[in-house]
Amino acid sequence: MHARTDAADTAPTWPDDIFATLQRFDVRQVPYVPDAGHSKLIQRVLASPSMRGIPLTTEEEGVALLAGAWTGGQRGVLLMQSSGVGNCINMLSLIPILRFPFLTLVTMRGEWGEFNPWQVPMGSTTQSVLELSGVKVLRASHAAEVPAVLEAAAAQAYNALTPTAVLLSQRLIGAKVFTK
Amino acid sequence: MSKANLLDRRQVVSTLLANRKDVVAIGGLGASTNDITAAGDHARNFYLWGGMGGAAMIGLGLALAQPKLPVLVITGDGEMLMGMGSLATIGLQKPSNLSIAVLDNEAYGETGGQTSHTSAATDLVGVAKACGIADSRAVTTMAEVEVFAKAVHELSGPRFANVKIDSASVERILPSRDGAYIVNRIRDDLGFQPI
Numbered sequence: 227m228h229a230r231t232d233a234a235d236t237a238p239t240w241p242d243d244i245f246a247t248l249q250r251f252d253v254r255q256v257p258y259v260p261d262a263g264h265s266k267l268i269q270r271v272l273a274s275p276s277m278r279g280i281p282l283t284t285e286e287e288g289v290a291l292l293a294g295a296w297t298g299g300q301r302g303v304l305l306m307q308s309s310g311v312g313n314c315i316n317m318l319s320l321i322p323i324l325r326f327p328f329l330t331l332v333t334m335r336g337e338w339g340e341f342n343p344w345q346v347p348m349g350s351t352t353q354s355v356l357e358l359s360g361v362k363v364l365r366a367s368h369a370a371e372v373p374a375v376l377e378a379a380a381a382q383a384y385n386a387l388t389p390t391a392v393l394l395s396q397r398l399i400g401a402k403v404f405t406k
Numbered sequence: 407m408s409k410a411n412l413l414d415r416r417q418v419v420s421t422l423l424a425n426r427k428d429v430v431a432i433g434g435l436g437a438s439t440n441d442i443t444a445a446g447d448h449a450r451n452f453y454l455w456g457g458m459g460g461a462a463m464i465g466l467g468l469a470l471a472q473p474k475l476p477v478l479v480i481t482g483d484g485e486m487l488m489g490m491g492s493l494a495t496i497g498l499q500k501p502s503n504l505s506i507a508v509l510d511n512e513a514y515g516e517t518g519g520q521t522s523h524t525s526a527a528t529d530l531v532g533v534a535k536a537c538g539i540a541d542s543r544a545v546t547t548m549a550e551v552e553v554f555a556k557a558v559h560e561l562s563g564p565r566f567a568n569v570k571i572d573s574a575s576v577e578r579i580l581p582s583r584d585g586a587y588i589v590n591r592i593r594d595d596l597g598f599q600p601i
Binding site for chain 2: 255280282283284286291295296297298299302323325327385
């Protein structure tokens with residue numbers, strides 16, 4: 227495992243790859259509940275003239291928001307941490323019923339060198355919960371594969387109305403380090 | 407049990423939608439979606455039969471996508487209580503074209519009339535105001551409903567109204583249950599093509 231690092235010279239560039247893909251697919255509304263793994267992407271979104279970053283109080287708000295956005299002619303993407311997937315479950319039922327494009331990017335906790343046991347139960351069921359709710363799951367574990375995974379996810383979500391989640395693994399993000 | 411001097415839900419909703427022009431109306435899970443149907447089916451009606459707690463957020467997504475279009479969410483106290491955090495999200499985004507009207511009968515009418523939090527403790531107007539929705543009104547008369555109905559067309563929101571209604575059961579008038587049809591009908595009316 228490797229530790230998270232925020233130093234500018236070693237900052238990861240995969241969040242920039244994600245941002246570029248979202249921009250190319252004309253994503254306009256970006257609801258999110260913050261996560262450290264999403265911090266750079268959130269910064270890019272909030273600085274973007276074409277995207278609107280929308281902080282949520284709980285992740286399920288984002289599912290309903292994306293339904294409304296699509297009804298009004300805009301695409302969106304929901305950014306959250308694996309814990310948030312559990313908060314979404316009932317609202318995910320809107321996706322097959324209303325048939326709107328759904329893409330979510332989920333930063334994973336509770337795996338790959340996790341320090342905090344409280345993250346493990348939800349992190350362990352995140353993929354199954356999504357799949358049981360009718361959402362296809364793709365995963366990116368290495369920076370080099372992020373562009374291709376994002377491209378595939380956005381294409382199938384927006385072109386084929388296939389509800390899709392990309393799990394950004396803790397191996398990619400770096401396990402959170404707790405120091406005294 | 408009906409208390410005196412409370413408003414009739416059907417009269418409230420038909421007044422809110424009487425001169426709707428280009429308004430998109432979203433009805434929350436429960437009787438409010440039937441009230442919207444009773445006021446007249448319309449291509450710009452968004453009927454919810456599920457997703458409890460999501461009505462206001464659907465309204466926000468639509469309002470942000472179409473900032474010149476008036477969007478009116480009409481929901482119940484129970485549905486609003488489940489999505490109370492969305493008032494904070496809306497208070498932060500401050501969409502000028504979004505209005506929310508809560509039909510507050512202080513009860514879960516669809517499930518046997520159990521009392522809701524608004525019957526004894528929760529003040530939704532206070533909640534909305536404290537979340538940053540400055541124009542938050544407690545509505546108890548039809549005259550105030552008429553004033554709110556006019557305000558819905560002004561791009562000076564967001565605005566919130568908690569309308570105290572009686573808890574009488576009214577005839578069920580049911581809209582389409584086909585969600586994709588409902589969404590695509592609105593999209594079509596707004597000029598969007600199917601994928």
